[in-house]
Structures are given as structure tokens and as C-alpha cells.
Amino acid sequence: MSYLICGKDSVDLALACEKIKEVLKVEKMMLGGGAVLNWSFLQAGLVDEVSQVIAPAADGSTTTQTLFMAKPGITKDQPILFKPLSVEIMEDDAVWIRWQVGEKVDFDFDNDPTYKEVMGMIEAHK
Helix, strand or coil: CCCCCCCCCCCCCCHHHHHHHHHCCCCCCCCCCCHHHHHHHCCCCCCCCCEEEECCCCCCCCCCCCCCCCCCCCCCCCCCCEEEEECCCCCCCCCCEEEEEECCCCCCCHHHHHHHHHHHHHHCCC
């Protein structure tokens, strides 16, 4: 059994990627984690593309999992811009979008009235 030690008090994601490449000879990696892991890699600048399949259905549940989620103490909540690389309508009517990950942008969510209003509606329906 092999282990990669990547950080003393917390996981150093950049170091983990370096070691995976060096030790395991991995040139390309797919990240299929949960929302916090996905966001952590994005915030660390370690994702160059996002592949997203959108099903032709809706779920209004407030407990539905998200694709990205910041977690206090682990990641920051700095928005990141995406640019579409391709869009494909699949046989089952799902839509597959490939996004190029762009740069982080400064946006003050705490002082945006529209954001506050939407978050208030979400909280009211929990």
C-alpha cells in the first residue's frame, strides 16, 4: 500500500497534484469529488476545464447537492469565470457543456442586493 503525504496540518492540493504526476506518472486527472472538493481545487487554480451534463429535469429541493460549495476554514468564496468550449445536445436531451476555467474575479456578495434577496428566498424555504 502506498501513501502520498501532502501537507502537515491540511492537504496541500498543489503538492498532491505534483506528487500524483511525479510518483504515479499521471498526466491528466479527472476530479469527480463532492462540491467542497471541486471548489477547493478550483480555488487552488488546479482545474483547467469543467465538464457539466445538465439533465432535462428539475428538482426544487433545498437539499439537492451542488456542483461547487465553499466551506469556511477550507476554501475561499472568490467567484471564478468560465468560458464555454463546447455545447452538445445528447440523445437523451441532456446538455453537455465543457467550460474552460478562467480567472478569479473580485465580487462583493455581501453588498449585492440581488444576491441577498435570492439568498433570503432560499433560506425562507428551508
